[in-house]
Amino acid sequence: MKNDSKIYVAGHRGLVGSAIVRKLKEKNYTNIIGKTHSELDLTNLLEVEEFFKKEKPEYVFLAAAKVGGILANSTYPADFIYKNLQIQNNVIGMAYKYEVKKLMFLGSSCIYPKMCPQPIKEEYLLSGYLEETNEAYALAKISGLKMCQFFNKQYGTKYISVMPTNLYGPYDNFHPENSHVMPALIRRFHEAKDSNVPEVVVWGSGTPLREFLYSEDMADACIYLMETYKENEFFNIGTGKEISIRGLAELIKKIIGYEGRLVFDFSKPDGTPRKLLDVSRLEAAGWTYKIELKEGIKKTYKWFVENYINNQKGI
Template identity: 75%
Template sequence: MNKDSKIYVAGHRGLVGSAIVRNLESKGYTNIVGKTHKELDLTNQFAVCKFFEEQKPEYVFLAAAKVGGIGANSNYPADFIMENELIQCNVIKSSFKNNVKKLMFLGSSCIYPKMCPQPIKEEYLLSGYLEPTNEAYALAKISGLKMCQFFNTQYGTHYISVMPTNLYGPNDNYDLNNSHVMPALIRKFHEAKIKNEPYVEVWGTGKPLREFLHVDDMADACTFLMENYDGNDFFNVGTGKEISIKELAEMIKEVTEYKGELRFNTDKPDGTPRKLLDVSRLEKAGWKYKVELKDGIKDSYEWFMKNYYI
């Protein structure tokens, strides 16, 4: 990519998309295009085709998606598979028709089987049954990844897919009805502190192990691969480190300075028991994470305070 190349970031206001824009700008890229959902509905094939024909982006970061936590995925599976498939098909097809030089598709680590060997290598894809609570979203992301590989194989395109671990950071979703575990816990602990509540409820047993990557690291990995990689592999993106939900809750409790107790609601689902990515393929390509978890939580809490509790 040249510094003046026209780069379209789909989902530029979201958690990952906004971080990609920040990262590109920090590296001197000056011709970045973004459209809000109101300006461009990516599930509308005609609108997407028209946008690509008029704008002619040279590079595309496909970070737009319908996302949510266990509750949202369980309650709206049809919406999750349909909307994500439509977004992916429309953007990838229009990229191909309009000769986009390189495209990056952002997936999710939920594409891997529920009982996957740990740490999870890229080659474990499609080797077992998916986690039922987010099967619809996972199937959509698997389709997007495979679509990119098949286009590369059949047409010689340069489409790359990245599968991030759990992401967090500025512009995260803090709606308790459909947010992921990190922002949900940050909000729960902060509000419990403000209201002087005696305890905070955490879903599940607290035993599942999770890996977390700051979204600024994710964005840096995306830019790095777009600048340096040209092949048909896809990449796990993470830290290679894990922490239990209980330990995470205790760390967030410390950062938010909440003084009450933790209570685990074991009637709520745990989800996948363990999910740690093998990131050796990405490290061999030349990239490694920088933001440690506690520093990232502090950064996220500061952003939350400025944007939700001004």
């Protein structure tokens, strides 16, 4: 990519997309396109084709998706598979038709089998059954990954897929019910401290192990691969480190300064017991993460208070 190349970031207002835009600007890329949902509905093929025909982007980061936590995935599986397939099919198909030079598809570590050997290597894809609570989303992301590989194989395109671990950071979804575990806990502990609530309830047993990557690191990895990688493999993106949900909750509790009790609701699902990515392929390609978990949570909480909370209060 050249500094003046036309780069389209689909989903530029989301957690990953906004981080990619910030990182591109930091690296002096000057011709970045972003469209809101009201400006461009990515589930509408006619609108997507008109956009590609008019704008002719040279590079595409496909970070747009319908996302959510365990509750949202379990409650709306039809929406998760249908809308994500629509977005992927439309953007990848039109990228090919209008000769995009390079495209990056952002997937998720949930594509791997529920009882996968740990740490999870890329070659473990499709080697077992998926986790039931997010099967619909995972199937959509697997389809997007395979579509990129098959376009490369049949048409000689240069489409890259990346499978990030659990992400967090500025512009995350902090909805009390439909968010992922990190932003959900940040909001829950903040509100409990603010209202002097005596206890915070965390779903499940607290024993599952999870890996977390700060969104700015994710963006850095994505741009690095777009600048340097030319083959047909896909990449895990993560830290190679894990923490239990209990450990995460205790860390967030300490950072926020909440002094009440921590209670675990064993009636709620845990999800996959362990999900640690093997990032050796990415490290061999020349990239490693920079921001440790404690620092990343502090940065995220600061953004949450300054932007999300203050906006709600009209400050």
